[in-house]
Amino acid sequence: MKLITAIIRKEKLNDVLEALFDVEVQGLTVSKVIGHGGEAEKIETYRGTTVKIGLTEKIKIEIGVSDHFEERTIQSILKSAKTGEVGDGKIFVSPIEKVYRIRTGEEDEEAVTPR
């Protein structure tokens, strides 16, 4: 089992969700995050106070998948989140030690939503 963590553009969330649902990846968690990834900085001015906004709002998607779902999940994110400009984001893949489904007490492969 793998934990796939993707950091993507805010405005790409809908496209990515649609792509994931298309390949039947249905169990996921989405959070709003801020971060820095080499995008162009924004300049804002408020009554003479000029600031450089170094952090950009991003979306983090976390998905626990069984091994044979790993490749198609990654491919669909790679395709749907891409614009080609700096700031498209990253995908991190890490091993999972243990998974439980709270409702039933099922473990591991039985417990991740795309089995």
Next chain:
Amino acid sequence: MSPSINSVDTCWLLVSSSFVFFMIVGLAFFYAGLVRKKNALNTMMMSFIPMGIVSITWALIGYSLAYSDGNLFIGGLDFAFMNGVGLEATEDGGIPRILDFLFQGTFAIITTALISGAVVERIHFRAYMLFIFIWSILVYAPMAKWVWGGGLFEHLWLGQAIDFAGGTVVHINAAISAVVLSLFIGKRKDIGKLAMLPHQVPFTLLGAGILWFGWFGFNGGSAYAANAEAALAMANTLLAPAAAIICWSLLDCLYTKRVTAVGLATSIIVGLVAITPGAGLMSPLSAILIGALSTFPCYFIIMWRSRTAFDDSLDVFGAHGLGGIVGSLLTGLFISKAWGSEVDGSYLQVLVQAIAVIIAIGYSAVMTYIIASLINLVIPFRVEENAEKQGLDIAMHGEEAYTEGEGALLILERDSLAVKNLAEQNL
């Protein structure tokens, strides 16, 4: 003897002017609540910037083109640069000329601001500024002459078109210009791709409430005196939107099974717009009827519009255009001598109203298209695709509506060169 100033009427018009001015703030909130978070400031700015621009164009030449002697189509230059706009009473008596200028000036500002609702989230702010500068002089002022300055609409072939507080010159005029400008600029890139939801519905309700409040001055002040006609206009300003709320809510129940807040806010505007052309000239029961009847076409057009690619983003046509047209036509039927009108309602009067409506539509459509085409040669009307994606708050103004300052680094003098480079990149 020259006409004298009536201090009671003057007092009422002073108050009314402030009421109408406050409507602009209401409109800013009404519109801002309906757009996405990243465009909230830009949307409000498009209502606020006419406070500056249109006030000045009105002083320089607008008021003169609307209210000084001239021909049927346009006033002269007698009042240009505020020349002769002073403390003396107007010919009709009652109030000083400078107050007439002030009261009508607030109408010019709110009318211009109305247009912005159809072009939010994609219009270039500088092009918009130039547009309203020219529009307020070449479109608003002449039409105000036709309606209130002894011009065309008071001398139509079959009689005089009735427009108590501005159904044609304010609402139909702004809405048709909004439609043309929206078609000229094109739809937003996300139309049909993303769900674009109102970011702050409480703002929209607040705005609708402020607009209704201000409208008491808009319609009540249009009686131009502190008298029974003003009282009737204000009572009708209460009743027509009230009827519209009920009808709209019932339609909502029928079609979406729930009474919606955005729907209620919209119905208030529709009812207000519909009663505007005949507010002080018809019975309160007629006002209730006009408010109720106006909701049907507006409701169905607005429901239908959101499923098309026609991006009149905040339904300026559905509310102000159609509401104004229905209100103007029904005014021809409902006005009554018993309630202070000079003529009774008749089918002939409806025909006269229809002629005025058609002329108004034609003039604002053609003029808006010409002005927009000319401006587009100088400044592109549409923002870059990246700016539209990023949101116009940052792209146009370099500010955000809702920021907690996370990740904001203070820039000091020594970095100023770097800032300049970055700011240019952002454009």
